Amino acid sequence: MPELPEVENVRRDLNSSLEGLVFRDVKIHRLDVIKSPRRDARKRVSSLLVGGTATGFHRHGKRLALEVDDGRVLEFSLGMSGQMIIETEERESNWTHAHLIWTLESPSSGDSHRLIWRDPRRFGGVWAWPDFETMFARKWSQIGCDALNMKYESFRDRIRKTRRSIKTALLDQGLIAGIGNIYADEALHRAGVRPRRMSARLRRRELEAIFTATQDILLEAIEAGGSTIQSFKDPKGGEGRYQSAHAVYGRSGQPCHHCGTKIQSTTLNGRTTCWCRECQK
DNA sequence: AGGCAGACCTGATTGC
DNA sequence: TGCAATCAGGTCTGCC
Numbered sequence: 302m303p304e305l306p307e308v309e310n311v312r313r314d315l316n317s318s319l320e321g322l323v324f325r326d327v328k329i330h331r332l333d334v335i336k337s338p339r340r341d342a343r344k345r346v347s348s349l350l351v352g353g354t355a356t357g358f359h360r361h362g363k364r365l366a367l368e369v370d371d372g373r374v375l376e377f378s379l380g381m382s383g384q385m386i387i388e389t390e391e392r393e394s395n396w397t398h399a400h401l402i403w404t405l406e407s408p409s410s411g412d413s414h415r416l417i418w419r420d421p422r423r424f425g426g427v428w429a430w431p432d433f434e435t436m437f438a439r440k441w442s443q444i445g446c447d448a449l450n451m452k453y454e455s456f457r458d459r460i461r462k463t464r465r466s467i468k469t470a471l472l473d474q475g476l477i478a479g480i481g482n483i484y485a486d487e488a489l490h491r492a493g494v495r496p497r498r499m500s501a502r503l504r505r506r507e508l509e510a511i512f513t514a515t516q517d518i519l520l521e522a523i524e525a526g527g528s529t530i531q532s533f534k535d536p537k538g539g540e541g542r543y544q545s546a547h548a549v550y551g552r553s554g555q556p557c558h559h560c561g562t563k564i565q566s567t568t569l570n571g572r573t574t575c576w577c578r579e580c581q582k
Numbered sequence: 583a584g585g586c587a588g589a590c591c592t593g594a595t596t597g598c
Numbered sequence: 599t600g601c602a603a604t605c606a607g608g609t610c611t612g613c614c
Contacts, residue, residue, distance in 0.1 A: 304607050363608080381608055382592075398592080422591045424608055465584060474609085481607050531594060531606065550607090571586070573605085 303379045305448055305479030306522035307533050307541065308363050311385050314536040315367065315416075316358040318387050322405040322414060324350045324369065331400040334418065336426040346429055349401070350375055354408075357433065361441045362448065362478020372432040376440065380424030386417040387536040401427065416536075448479035449519055456512050460500045467503060467511065468496035469570050480515065482572050483528055483550045488515040490549045495581045496574050521546070549575040 303311070327349045329335075335346050353369025360366075365377045365385075377383065386396065390413050401418035418427065430436035446455055459476045460467070470476055471485040480488070489496050491514035494507050503511070527533060527541035530551065534540060544551070548558055553566035557577040566575045 307607070378608085380591095381606070383608095420591095421593070422606090422608095424591065463583090469584085472608095483607055528607070533607070570584095571588090572608095 304481035304484050305519055307527035308360055308365055309523050310527045310535050312358050312360045312365055319355040322407055323354050324403055325406050326404040327351050328402045334400045334427055337429045362474055368433055374430040374433050374436050376428040376436055378425050382422040383420040383425030385536045388415040444474050445476045445478045448477050453512050457508050463500045466497045467500045470500045484518055486550045486575050487518050493581050496569055496576055
């Protein structure tokens with residue numbers, strides 16, 4: 302579900318709510334949500350940040366990581382339905398599919414909080430790492446550069462050398478990390494480029510427009526709290542507001558806001574794809 | 583190389 | 599109201 306703007310909102314919420322809190326305890330309700338590969342992972346799994354103080358809140362593309370003061374890191378991929386939930390003592394709910402539940406404590410006030418990893422569809426996962434550098438070397442450096450933390454030249458070079466459609470290329474996390482189905486369609490509409498255009502044949506002008514549109518839309522979406530289509534909620538239970546700004550995604554058959562033409566919809570690489578045949582060439 | 587179908591899952595929505 | 603079919607912000611594998 303969540304793309305870069307949604308994950309960034311989760312990161313910011315965790316940062317503002319959990320920084321400086323101590324992980325006191327964790328309850329593991331489903332061990333198989335932890336995907337750590339190494340044999341010694343079990344030792345790390347058994348503690349899962351417990352005893353550490355939350356100090357780092359990182360994101361690369363759609364991936365998220367929590368770091369504690371002794372260096373340990375937990376990496377999260379939210380998949381389609383992964384959710385982080387922060388609750389205070391007074392407001393505890395009984396969540397279904399709550400696979401991991403931490404208790405955190407404020408060293409100054411003594412207040413306690415719960416952090417819940419919930420993932421009904423279980424397309425997401427959690428990885429335990431000894432430190433940020435190891436995670437970066439083995440995981441984050443292997444995926445593409447972050448869509449927001451990217452130079453135009455690097456974007457251009459990556460897109461130019463593939464013969465796939467531009468939409469497929471934008472969705473490829475190995476090229477550029479963070480863009481998913483919503484924001485790929487939205488960026489291509491704003492840039493005026495059809496999703497099936499071959500990446501390697503795009504003009505400089507078009508590549509620049511796609512780059513700019515991507516960055517602008519991701520930033521606008523972050524500021525709007527992301528897009529809530531069915532189920533996205535930030536850690537405090539809030540919904541995104543960017544879905545009302547969508548120009549094409551989820552608007553098949555409705556008039557284009559710009560020219561009034563009916564928004565088209567098709568399937569590209571198994572993903573529903575929406576575009577305007579007048580605004581996009 | 584790249585397109586495509588299918589697999590992994592549950593839940594919300596749609597249509598009869 | 600109920601029940602089945604369809605669809606979903608994501609990856610991954612394996613086949614042509």
